[in-house]
Amino acid sequence: MTFITSYHIFIKEFVSEFRTRYALNALLMFVVTTLSIILFSIGKESPTQDILSGTLWIVIFFSAMSGLSRTFVAEEERGTSMTLRLLVNSSSVYIGKLFYNFILILVLSVIIGISYLLFIKEFTVKSFDIFWMTIFLGSAGLASASTILAAIIAKANTKGTLFPVLAFPILLPLLLTCINATKLSTEGAFMSEAVKEFQILISFTVVMVATSFLVFDFVWKD
Amino acid sequence: MKKLTFKSENISKLYNRKIIFEKISFLLNEGTAFAVTGKNGSGKSTLVKILCGVLTPTKGLIEFTVDGKLVPYPDYYPHIGLVSPYLNLYEEFSAEENLSFIMKVRSLGSESVQRAEMLLHEFGIYDHRKKEVKYYSSGMKQRLKYCAALLHEPSVLVLDEPSSNLDQYGIEAVRKFMKIQKQNGILIFATNDKDDLEFADTVYSVENGKR
Structure with a gap:
């Protein structure tokens, strides 16, 4: 495996995405739709910061589910996965696609975070360092789990429905930790108070990446 | 050899x-x-x-x-170089971009640029090299698959x-490379x-x- 090969796969993914808009349009529309629904459903009510922290991560989770599987599903549907298998080793493919998914979900989470802060007046963040750190580490965790899951479900017949169903139990600890860390950011906690949450998020990502790296060859080849 | x-x-x-x-x-x-x-x-x-x-x-x-x-x-x-009906190249990329991607991920040297041009000429798609593959006919796609498979001299x-x-021209080109291989x-x-x-x-x- 060479990182240069992974880098070329990463660049290929971006160029391909900007030309085909396989995931990007769907993701952005999903964000707009879900945020509108939340805004309408809140109406004149004043939900607590706990509830709003939860809905933020629900939007991020389902947006990720609607777009992150595309990286492998599109290869299978277009019949290019075998081409890729004949060109490079599986580790390079995994690293390239993992970084692509990470950047995609990070950009998306930042857009969701900014939109949330702008449009939902009741959502007030007091510790922006904790908030943005949670967005960053949460995105890394989401990308680490969804990349291997996308590779698995790309070979199944019921791709669309299988992805969130499989992802939910795996991502539950990550989502709960992200919600807790977001709550801390709305309470004005110090960075040192959120260290435990960040440690869980980092550990989750490291474990997911290491496990995925070991099993990806089996998933990708047969 | x-x-x-x-x-x-x-x-x-x-x-x-x-x-x-x-x-x-x-x-x-x-x-x-x-x-x-x-x-x-x-x-x-x-x-x-x-x-x-x-x-x-x-x-x-x-x-x-x-x-x-x-x-x-x-x-x-x-x-290994493989050409088959179930193997596809990236349709949103041109022939040139597909071959360039293959060169990069296979870490082929600069001499492969000349080889790519030679293959595109031999298979009669050099003039269409900047066109996206989605606009190619099935025969042209098949010719491009040969260029991709032969690029690294497998x-x-x-x-x-x-x-x-493939039409007669394409079949002749394929047979020429089968003989060389x-x-x-x-x-x-x-x-x-x-x-x-x-x-x-x-x-x-x-x-x-x-x-």
């Missing part, structure tokens, strides 16, 4: 407990052409995929050596239905076309064995 051996020992493939084929054995050296024939659904394409390392056999062993060194199965990708060239979708490496192809079979030193019927 590199010293090559490609050995298949009793390979079998089962799908959902159904036997696709079983106990296929052969030994190939450099400078040989090996043809696989058989009825539709007999498992020719499955065998081709197994030989290229993109599918693993249920039973049996495949051994590939280059200059006496064993290449670990199934990581044959640096040595030791083993594997062709599944070599002349499918047979001289310089190993050529494996799956076909039922009598004209293609003339290239083979050995013809293997998936149903009946060697002929």
Whole structure:
């Protein structure tokens, strides 16, 4: 495996995405739709910061589910996965696609975070360092789990429905930790108070990446 | 010329407990052409995929050596070029971009740029090299697959239905490169076309064995 090969796969993914808009349009529309629904459903009510922290991560989770599987599903549907298998080793493919998914979900989470802060007046963040750190580490965790899951479900017949169903139990600890860390950011906690949450998020990502790296060859080849 | 051996020992493939084929054995050296024939659904394409390392056999062993060194199965990708109907290139990229991507991920040197141009000329798609592949006809796509498969000068060239979708010009170009491959490496192809079979030193019927 060479990182240069992974880098070329990463660049290929971006160029391909900007030309085909396989995931990007769907993701952005999903964000707009879900945020509108939340805004309408809140109406004149004043939900607590706990509830709003939860809905933020629900939007991020389902947006990720609607777009992150595309990286492998599109290869299978277009019949290019075998081409890729004949060109490079599986580790390079995994690293390239993992970084692509990470950047995609990070950009998306930042857009969701900014939109949330702008449009939902009741959502007030007091510790922006904790908030943005949670967005960053949460995105890394989401990308680490969804990349291997996308590779698995790309070979199944019921791709669309299988992805969130499989992802939910795996991502539950990550989502709960992200919600807790977001709550801390709305309470004005110090960075040192959120260290435990960040440690869980980092550990989750490291474990997911290491496990995925070991099993990806089996998933990708047969 | 590199010293090559490609050995298949009793390979079998089962799908959902159904036997696709079983106990296929052969030994190939450099400078040989090996043809696989058989009825539709007999498992020719499955065998081709197994030989290229993109599918693993249920039973049996495949051994590939280059200059006496064993290449670990199934990581044959640096040595193999495959052209088949189920193998696609990126339609949102032009022919030039597809070949450039292949050059980069295969870490091919600058001399491969000239080789890519030569192949595009030989297969008659040089003038269309900047056009996105989605606008290509099926014959042009097939020609581009040959350019992609031959770009790294593979030791083993594997062709599944070599002349499918091609006009006379394309077939002649393919046969020219089949002849070159047979001289310089190993050529494996799956076909039922009598004209293609003339290239083979050995013809293997998936149903009946060697002929």
